[in-house]
Amino acid sequence: MWRAQSYYDKLDRGSDARDGGGVLITQAIHTIDLALSLVGPVARVQAMTATTPLHEMEAEDFAVAGLQFVSGAVGSLVASTAMFPHGCETITVHCRHGSLRLGAEALDSCHTDPSLHRSRRKWRKAVACAGQ
Secondary structure, three states: OEOOHHHHHOOOOOOHHHHOOOHHHHOOHHHHHHHHHHHOOEEEEEEEEEOOOOOOOOOOOEEEEEEEEOOOOEEEEEEEOEOOOOOOOOEEEEEOOEEEEEOOOEEEEEEOOOOOOOEEEEOOOOOOOOOO
C-alpha cells in the first residue's frame, strides 16, 4: 500500500499519540485479523519494523514477519505504506499439502497432489483496493 507524505502531514497521522502505532495498527490490522481467523493462533514470530526514509513520521511504515502457526503451517507478513505503486493486500499460507493465496480479486490454491490441479477463483472482476 502507498501513502504519500501528505497523508501523514494531516492531523498528526503516524504518531503514537493519535494512532497508537504505524502501519500494523492503522492499515494491516484487518488483514492480520482475517489471516488469524483462517489459520489460527501464531506460535512463533520473527519480525522487524522500520520507518523508511520515504516518510517523516513517529511510527513504523514498514513491517515484515515470518510466522509459524500452532497448526504447523508457516506464513509471512509484509505491511507497508511505503510500497509504490500501490498494491492490494494478500494473505498466503503454506501447508503440508499445498498453498493458498487470498488477494483482493482471487483465491489461488496450489496442491502437492498431482491429481489436483492449480485452481483460481475470481470473486469479482474489478476490485478497488482500500486506500485508493
